[in-house]
Amino acid sequence: MVMMLLFVFTIGVFAQDAAGNFSAGTKALTTATEEIAKYVPIVVKLCYAIAGVVAVVGAITVYIAMNNEENDIKKKIMMTVGACIFLIAAAQALPLFFGVTNV
Template structure:
């Protein structure tokens, strides 16, 4: 089990290292601003919803780049990759809408 985890970590590191430095810096800049946005409105519960929307946007951008690279490399599972990105974005948007209602925050 531990060997499988090590292989997954190595594969993730290899994938990250294949992404260009400019894209990595953009991702770090975007993710670095998210905690600052979440802390700026300490008592406002809508900050969590905005945070989910921001994460969905980052996932959409990274997913679009990933799909573009897969299409240029003529990979086999492009449709699967597109479905996964769209599903992740829809889940984040639905969670941003449903979770506050579930916990009675916006009641």
């Protein structure tokens, strides 16, 4: 019983000793945030490029489906448009997560 109490209080003392100085962790998080923010404009442009490729491939798929007189053309159109809208919305929302204003 005494050993268990001694173990618990020892862990508490270690936690109290290291809890006063957060400058290293704060500095590391700030550096990581700045480095990630540098990639945001590139990722936004990549999302737009992927949306363009999805639109072209979707248009070709819909064209082929219309020529073959398939029944699920509406579904293919809606899936293509939905994917493009999602990618564009994600590209617009991404800078807001990292506080980047000059994209």
